[in-house]
Amino acid sequence: MSKRAKIILIVIAVLFIAALIWFGKKNKSAVIEYETEKPFKTTIVKKTVATGIVTPLEEIEIKPQITGIIDKIMLLEGSKVKKGDLIATVRVVPNEQALISAQGRVNNIKINLNNAKVAYERNKKLFDKGVISRADFERFELTYNSSKQDLQNAQNDLLIIKKGSAGSGGAANTNIIAQISGTILEIPVKEGDQVIQSNNFNAGTTIASIADMSKMIFEGKVDESEVGKLIKGTDIDVSIGAIEGVKFPAKLNFIAPKGTEESGAVQFKIKADMSLDEKYFIRAGYSANADIVLEKKDSVLAIKEALLKFDKKTEEPYVEVKLADGTFEKRELKLGTSDGVNVEVLEGVTKDDEIKVWNKTSKDDKKNNN
Known part of the structure; x- marks a missing residue:
């Protein structure tokens, strides 16, 4: 055999060995061992989380009965009060124009009263002598009595402008008292501030806000996609950001009944009565989250959501079930409630089926997805 023929045989042998090695590696890489899991019975709870705040059930704002200046503040924010406790006093500062006008009205009525008195006394003497009739005399008497009443009314108006009241009720108008028992949440004014009384055209100045801190509620919002599943009377758990690891039942x-649009989504307000623990002091305005159960299924057949695949054409969910010969068969599923980890299976598999765990990807898997 020539040298050239030997070289050709050696090259052919090397190529043959390389081909065998390549095919061996290819066949070896094509073998993928998949783990399997079986469906199981479990309880699936579907929840939603509503964000909101903790706020008192009863909170009122105390407003003055008169316009004036805060003379003295007796209590501080956070103080506990009983109904009727004095919180602050208001000093009346009369409006000069109103004061002059009221004083002028009193003077005018005094002049009219004096004239009416003179006429009354003159005609009374004539009536006593029988010169005029009773009807004529009664007209003068009525004018005199009316003038006396007008003077009394004008003097009362003047006192109200000066002191805030025409009688013993002056202290009641200038004293700001608690209308309910509770805790003073806020006193937004300070001594020397001017305050305005509440009337038909003005809400008035808030001197203090009081709330019963023993009765708190959770106030939050849920999305329109979930509000239809809520039911009044449902038990929920409230977690407060400032108190870690504790859930308060509510x-x-x-x-x-009406939602509001926020950032392109419609939100609905919800409220829930909270049961408090005396070990914790709950402050008004704490941020909180509420876990609300939307749906609960007890002892249903379920699988882990990680086992699911979705057909790209039909978008239907499916899994691959292991057969007796070790191969896998595609099974389309009908699903029920999901909690984000486990999902209820209504149709498609049984509790004895072994489902492929998608730990690796092969060409066959890609073909199934396509």
């Missing part, structure tokens, strides 16, 4: 008692 009962849903209000779902708003």
Whole structure:
């Protein structure tokens, strides 16, 4: 055999060995061992989380009965009060124009009263002598009595402008007292501030806000996609950001009939009565989250959501079930409630089926997805 023929045989042998090695590696890489899991019975709870705040059930704002200046503040924010306790006093500062006008009205009525008195006394003497009739005399008497009443009314108006009251009620008008028992949440004014009384055209100046801190509610919002699943009376758990690791039970008692649009989504307000723990002091305005159960299924057949695949054409969910010969068969599923980890299976597999765990990807898997 020539040298050239030997070289050709050696090259052919090397190529043959390389081909065998390449095919061996290819066949070896094509073998993928998949783990399997079986469906199981479990309880699936679908929840939603509503964000909001903790606020008192009863909170009122105390406003003055007169316009004036804050003379003295007796209590501080956070103080506990009983109904009737004095919170602050208001000093009346009369309006000069109103004061002059009221004083002028009193003087005018005094002049009219003096004239009416003179006429009354003159005609009374004539009536006593029988010169004039009773009807004529009664007209002068009525004018005199009316003038006396007008003077009394004008003097009362003048006192109200000067002191805030025409009688013993002056202290009641200038004293700001608690209307309910509770805790003073806020006193937004300070001594020397001017305050305005509440009337038909002005809400008035708030001197203090008081709330019963023993009765708190959770107030939050839920999305329109979930509000239809809420039911009044549902038990919920409220977690307060400032108190870690503690959940307060609450009962849903209000779902708003009208939503409001926020950032492109419609939100509905909800409220829930909270059951408090005496070990914790809950402050008004704490941020909180409420876990609300939307749906609960007990002892249903379920699988992990990680086992699911979705057909790209039909978008239907499916899994691959292991057969007796070790191959896998595609099974389309009908799903029920999901909690984000486990999902209820209504149709498609049984509790004895072994489902492929998608730990690796092969060409066959890609073909199934396509």
